[in-house]
Amino acid sequence: MSQVNLVHVTKRxxxxxxxxxxxxxxxxxxxxxxxxxxxxxxxxxxxxxxxFEDLDEGEVIVGNKIFSSSSKKIYVSPEKRNFAMxxxxxxxxxxxxxxxxxxxxxxxRRLSRTExxxxxxxxxxxxxxxxxxxxxxNELSGGQQQRIAxxxxxxxxxxxxxxxxxxxxxxxxxxxxxxxxxxxxxxxFGLTIVFVTHDQAxxxxxxxxxxxxxxxxxxxxxxxxxxxxxxxxxxxxxFIGLSNFIPALIKDGQVITxxxxxxxxxxxxxxxxxxxxxxxxACRPSEIDFVSEGGVRGVIKRLAYLGxxxxxxxxxxxxxIRLQKLRRRGVLQEGETCFLKFNRLHWYEEQEx
Numbered sequence: 001m002s003q004v005n006l007v008h009v010t011k012r013x014x015x016x017x018x019x020x021x022x023x024x025x026x027x028x029x030x031x032x033x034x035x036x037x038x039x040x041x042x043x044x045x046x047x048x049x050x051x052f053e054d055l056d057e058g059e060v061i062v063g064n065k066i067f068s069s070s071s072k073k074i075y076v077s078p079e080k081r082n083f084a085m086x087x088x089x090x091x092x093x094x095x096x097x098x099x100x101x102x103x104x105x106x107x108x109r110r111l112s113r114t115e116x117x118x119x120x121x122x123x124x125x126x127x128x129x130x131x132x133x134x135x136x137x138n139e140l141s142g143g144q145q146q147r148i149a150x151x152x153x154x155x156x157x158x159x160x161x162x163x164x165x166x167x168x169x170x171x172x173x174x175x176x177x178x179x180x181x182x183x184x185x186x187x188x189f190g191l192t193i194v195f196v197t198h199d200q201a202x203x204x205x206x207x208x209x210x211x212x213x214x215x216x217x218x219x220x221x222x223x224x225x226x227x228x229x230x231x232x233x234x235x236x237x238x239f240i241g242l243s244n245f246i247p248a249l250i251k252d253g254q255v256i257t258x259x260x261x262x263x264x265x266x267x268x269x270x271x272x273x274x275x276x277x278x279x280x281x282a283c284r285p286s287e288i289d290f291v292s293e294g295g296v297r298g299v300i301k302r303l304a305y306l307g308x309x310x311x312x313x314x315x316x317x318x319x320x321i322r323l324q325k326l327r328r329r330g331v332l333q334e335g336e337t338c339f340l341k342f343n344r345l346h347w348y349e350e351q352e353x
Contacts, residue, residue: 003028003192004049004160009058011044018044020216022058026160031186031193033203036213037239042196043164045213049194050085050162051078062159084153088165092137092148098124099133102152123151126188127181143174150182154189163195167202179205200240204228212236234348237282244288244321246281247350250274255281257296260317264296266342276349285311287344288323290332295339300332314338 004026011019019041026032034042047053048068049060054075060068067076092101102123106116124130127147137145146166153161163182167175183206186193197203203210204224212219212227212235220232231237238245247258248266255266258278266281298314298321305311306324310331314321321340332338 002026003063004194005059005061006045006049007059007061009045009048009060010056011041011048011053012056018216019048022216022218024211024218024221026192026194027209028192029186029190030208031183031191031195031206033195033197033207033210034213035197035200035203035210035239036219037198039215040213041216042198042211042213046162046164046194046196049160050083051076051081082156082159083162084156084158084160085162085164086146086149086153086166088168092145094137097134097136098129098140098148098151101137101148102129102155105152106155119155119157120151123155126154126185127151141174142170143178146170146178147181150185154185154191158191160192160194163193165196165198167197168199175202176205182206204240212239214239231282231346234280234282237346242285242322243282244285244323246283246319246321248279248281250277250279255279257316257319259319260297263298263316264294264339266296267345271347274347274349276351278350278352280348280350281342282346282348283342283344285322285324287342288321289341289343290323290325291339291341293339295341297337297339300334300336300338302334303332314340316340 002025006022006024009019009022022045034045036042044053048055055068055070057070059066066072066074067081068074093104096104099120102120103116106119124133127150129147129151132140132144167178170178179202185191195206207224209221209223210227211221214235220227220236227236228240231240237243248255249258250270254268255270257263257266296316298316301313301315301320303310303312308327309324310327312323314323
């Protein structure tokens, strides 16, 4: 069931269009991520949802209620949207202990003491803060401080929880732990979460669905698995996961690398929709194999040991191709000639020079 809808939403800052004609549906109870590089418009979109930024065009609809509409001159203020927001900074009050940090916005809403206590205790329990509720923020770790912000948001019983890069100030190990905790909280409370991040691993781990943005424009909306396996364009393919982009030529029903046409045939399986002579082929490092004969000839330029994985860089003419193989399958050495087989390719047509 749809809970949040953005309809032709546009936001400009002077001559810069930060978000351009965005149409989006976020379903009730899902964790939905906005993913993209810095300056792509993801945080601006979140701020429009929260009501911190007004729209230049379009509408924000939550349930059956219009929260923002440029044409209808409707604007619901942030405090009346029943959203909770968790920021990149921990945003805790240093002079209040954990319990009172979580209780503060509930007191502002003039809830009864009994209801405040019930909500706070429940939020502390499910964020593993019950044992430190009398402690002050400066006595806690960064992860515990961010849990305070999450507990405060949960206690509000929000319609939607908005998270703006909430884990970026934590160390890598703690970030990974907090991803799972946020996902557990979403499932336990049935929360609708909108999560903004530039970290693709974070978005892939936490999202039910996600939006990939670039320069204010939606590039693809889908599940993490579908976006990874079926990227809609070169930007998405390059931004999500590791990819090789191989300039290639189609000649006599065969595809050869442009960097070294004599290196061998990449493939003879050309999709029927491909009409151009010049193409760019995209392939994940895990989707390439070493073969004893046939394939594309290259030379091992360098390799790196990544635990059980060996990361190879192979020189093919003027191009470098990256592939990753399990160490137990044997190790090729720098300077060794090898042959590559491409098991899966994404095709992008190019204009003739």
